[in-house]
Amino acid sequence: MTVLVAPKVLSDHRVRDFKMLIDGKWEAGTSHSIERVAPSHGVLVSRYPAGTKADAERAIAAARKAFDNGAWPRMTASERANVLLKAADLIAARAEELAYLDAIEAGKPISQVRGEIAGSVDIWRYAASLARNLHGESYNTLGDGTLGVVLREAIGVVSIITPWNFPFLIVGQKLPFALAAGCTTVVKPSELTSGSTLVLGEILQEAGVPNGVVNIVTGTGAEVGAIMTSHPHVDMVSFTGSTGVGKLTMTNAAQTLKKVSLELGGKNPQIVFPDADLDAFIDAAVFGAYFNAGECCNAGSRLILHKDIASDVVRRVAELAKHVKVGDPLDPTTQVGAIITPQHLEKIGGYLAGARDSGARIAHGGETLDFGMGQFMAPTILEAVTPGMAVAREEVFGPVLSVLTFETTAEAIEIANSIDYGLSAGVWSRDFDTCLTIGRKVRAGTVWMNTFMDGTPELPFGGYKQSGLGRELGRHAVEDYTETKTLNMHVGGRTNWWMPQK
Numbered sequence: 139m140t141v142l143v144a145p146k147v148l149s150d151h152r153v154r155d156f157k158m159l160i161d162g163k164w165e166a167g168t169s170h171s172i173e174r175v176a177p178s179h180g181v182l183v184s185r186y187p188a189g190t191k192a193d194a195e196r197a198i199a200a201a202r203k204a205f206d207n208g209a210w211p212r213m214t215a216s217e218r219a220n221v222l223l224k225a226a227d228l229i230a231a232r233a234e235e236l237a238y239l240d241a242i243e244a245g246k247p248i249s250q251v252r253g254e255i256a257g258s259v260d261i262w263r264y265a266a267s268l269a270r271n272l273h274g275e276s277y278n279t280l281g282d283g284t285l286g287v288v289l290r291e292a293i294g295v296v297s298i299i300t301p302w303n304f305p306f307l308i309v310g311q312k313l314p315f316a317l318a319a320g321c322t323t324v325v326k327p328s329e330l331t332s333g334s335t336l337v338l339g340e341i342l343q344e345a346g347v348p349n350g351v352v353n354i355v356t357g358t359g360a361e362v363g364a365i366m367t368s369h370p371h372v373d374m375v376s377f378t379g380s381t382g383v384g385k386l387t388m389t390n391a392a393q394t395l396k397k398v399s400l401e402l403g404g405k406n407p408q409i410v411f412p413d414a415d416l417d418a419f420i421d422a423a424v425f426g427a428y429f430n431a432g433e434c435c436n437a438g439s440r441l442i443l444h445k446d447i448a449s450d451v452v453r454r455v456a457e458l459a460k461h462v463k464v465g466d467p468l469d470p471t472t473q474v475g476a477i478i479t480p481q482h483l484e485k486i487g488g489y490l491a492g493a494r495d496s497g498a499r500i501a502h503g504g505e506t507l508d509f510g511m512g513q514f515m516a517p518t519i520l521e522a523v524t525p526g527m528a529v530a531r532e533e534v535f536g537p538v539l540s541v542l543t544f545e546t547t548a549e550a551i552e553i554a555n556s557i558d559y560g561l562s563a564g565v566w567s568r569d570f571d572t573c574l575t576i577g578r579k580v581r582a583g584t585v586w587m588n589t590f591m592d593g594t595p596e597l598p599f600g601g602y603k604q605s606g607l608g609r610e611l612g613r614h615a616v617e618d619y620t621e622t623k624t625l626n627m628h629v630g631g632r633t634n635w636w637m638p639q640k
Contacts, residue, residue, distance in 0.1 A: 140516045143465030143472045144509050145178050154239075156186045156332065158193065158356055159339040161200035162349025167193055172329050172356065177245035178467050178476035180511040184243060186332045189357030194324070194365045197353035201295045201322040202371045204350030211292050211320040215270045222266035222314055225345040230259045232341065239333035240305050241467045245476030245512070246430060248468050251306075258310035261611070264595035265314035268616040272319065283632075287625040292320035293397060294373030296619060297366035299359075299387070300335070301379045302328035302478055303433045303535075308401075309335050311599070311610045312376045313352070319619035324353045324372070326363055330478060332356045359383065370394045374619065377401070378435075380533075381558075381604045388607075399608035399618060401600060403533040404561030407440040407554045408590060409544075409576055412447050414566035415588065420454045422590040426564070427539040428462055428517045429591065431474050433482075435605075436562050438590050440530060441541045442550050448543045452521050455539070456502035459517045464507060474537060476512045483513045486536035490518065493529040493540075498522050501541070531557045547575060554580045560602030564590045583609070 155171075157164040167187025174184040187193075205211055210218070229236070233255045240255075241248040277286035296316045300308045305327060316323055327335035339354045355362050367375050367390035374397040377387045381402040391398045408426060410419055426438025443451050467475035477483040483506060490504055503518035515537055523530050523540040530540050544550040554563060554576075562584040565576040573587040583601040586592060593599065598612030608618060 139460055140503065140507070141461060141463045142507065142509070143463050143469045145466040145511055146468070148179055148181060151181060151183070153182050154184050154333065156184060156336045156356070158187050158189060159336070159352070159354040160193065160197045161353065162343070165193075167356075172332075174243055174330060174333075176242050176476075176512065177478055178242070178512040178514075184239075184333050186329070186336070186356040189326075189355040189362045191361060191365050193357070194326075194355050194362045195369070197324045197355045198295065198366070198369050198371050200350040200353055201324050204348065205292070205294050205322040208322070208348055208350060210317075210322060210348050210351045213320070215272060218318060218320065219266040219269040221346045222262055222269065222318060225314075225342055225347075226259050226262035226266070228341045228345055229255065229262060229338070232337065233259075236306055236334045236337055238468075239337065240331065241475070243331040243333050244302055244305060245467050245478060247472040247475045249470045249472070250430065254304065254307040258307050261310045261595045262314045265318045265616065268315065268613065269318035271613075272616050272620070274622070283629050285627045285629065287627070289623040289625065290617065290620040291623055293619050293621050294321060295371060296321045296323045296374045296376060297372045298323055298325045299363055299366065299375070299377045299379065300325070300327050302330040303430060303435075305331040306334040306338070308378050309338065312378075315610075315615040316376070316619045317347070317351070318616045321374075321619050322351045324355060324366055326355050326357065326366055329356060329358050363387075364390060367391050367396075368393050372396060375399070384606065399610070400606040401435070401608075401610060402561075402604060402606040403559055404435040404437070404601065404605050405440060405531065405533055405557050405559045406436060406438050406562045406564070406582070407442045407580075408438045408564040408566065409442045409550045409554060409580075410444060410447065410451065411567040411569070411572055412444050413568045415568065416447070416451065416454070418588065419566045420451070420458055422564070423451075423455050423539070424458045424462060424517070426590045428459070428474050428537045431477060431515070432537040433478060433535050435533075436591055438564060439534060439539060441539060442553050443541060443543050445543045445545055448541065452501050452519065452541055456519055459502050459519065462517050464514055464516060465509065474517060476514055477536065480513050482535070483515060486515060486534055486538065489529050489532070489534045489536075489538065490520070493520050493523065493527055496527050497524070498527060498529065498540075503537070525553050525556055533559070547572065551576065551579045558604040561605035562586070562601075
């Protein structure tokens with residue numbers, strides 16, 4: 139049985155109306171509104187303007203003007219850093235407001251979102267430190283007549299497009315680094331979860347970000363995102379979302395050869411050997427699979443278990459999964475909240491049906507949960523999964539854990555690498571040789587050893603293969619938003635290429 143936390147009726151609830159931010163002004167837009175219904179409570183919670191192509195073009199023009207003629211790219215690094223630090227303080231001061239918005243709009247447990255807001259504050263402060271450390275290179279070793287200097291300059295206007303599953307955290311993995319480099323931006327949050335990003339716009343204005351440097355346009359990908367990824371006045375696109383939309387983004391950006399940073403899907407394995415600390419692993423397996431209701435590109439959605447321990451591990455994971463609390467995201471004890479939309483819940487159910495038809499068995503869960511409001515699903519475990527099944531290869535993006543087995547290290551690596559994704563992975567063994575072997579041979583951007591889904595701003599994040607291009611976070615994160623320029627300086631006389639005949 140799953141522990142249920144029934145959503146309470148929102149007796150004091152009020153619908154919040156938002157506006158877009160374009161060139162320092164808050165605008166209602168020229169089209170209809172987008173209405174967001176809470177996935178947990180089934181009531182209207184937010185309205186945003188349905189941005190149009192014209193709105194996006196005005197935002198791009200504002201960002202272009204702010205970059206070409208404005209103060210932000212010309213400030214000293216310390217001045218930009220001070221603004222980012224003030225923004226971090228203001229985010230911390232409004233943390234509860236931001237956490238409520240993400241919880242009610244995305245269905246995320248509020249205790250989890252509070253941690254994400256705190257993590258985002260840390261990222262903004264880290265980005266501020268990188269602003270002051272951004273530098274180029276000099277070469278004084280090229281001969282007496284040559285001095286080489288390599289500059290790092292802000293790349294220009296950046297389109298930032300973020301998903302619904304981590305509305306505030308993911309914009310924090312992009313925007314502060316672009317600002318630290320001196321770029322100007324147009325931000326499009328998901329039309330399902332725009333509230334916290336719009337509050338961030340208010341925060342950045344109060345922190346001292348000049349008009350036009352951060353523009354926020356709400357709306358759909360087809361109407362707003364398409365022009366943000368193809369417009370000739372945009373120099374770079376930073377996108378987080380599905381691999382399918384990432385490919386479309388890359389196609390659009392190719393029209394003007396923009397720089398593209400993509401953080402896309404994942405189907406992340408946890409490989410477990412018989413000598414692992416199974417007590418620690420069981421907790422990590424449940425956390426990795428059901429954190430954020432599995433709506434997480436980093437979810438540990440594949441368990442690759444040694445055959446000698448597979449049945450025992452499945453039993454123990456299922457037993458712990460029974461104690462996971464599912465339901466009201468506004469209850470601080472809830473661990474798994476709502477599924478983002480009814481359509482997405484139906485999609486998850488389709489994967490389960492396909493897996494059963496292919497021979498997989500449900501070891502735990504598998505059912506939707508009816509609270510009389512919203513859409514919820516029980517934590518689910520599928521065993522007898524084989525590598526060729528869709529549920530083992532494709533991103534389900536729900537609280538579904540697929541269990542596969544192996545006998546040799548080589549077989550485990552082969553199973554891990556057999557899919558199109560390569561975002562992250564985990565390995566569990568007390569033998570460090572085993573951990574290093576897996577870590578070096580599994581093709582993934584992050585490999586956790588005897589832990590799962592840990593992270594700090596100092597460590598780069600991104601994927602191999604169809605999990606994306608580029609890296610976020612880490613000490614080079616600001617550099618991703620720059621161009622390098624070589625200054626080749628000649629000192630003294632220069633030999634003519636054409637010498638007149640004597």
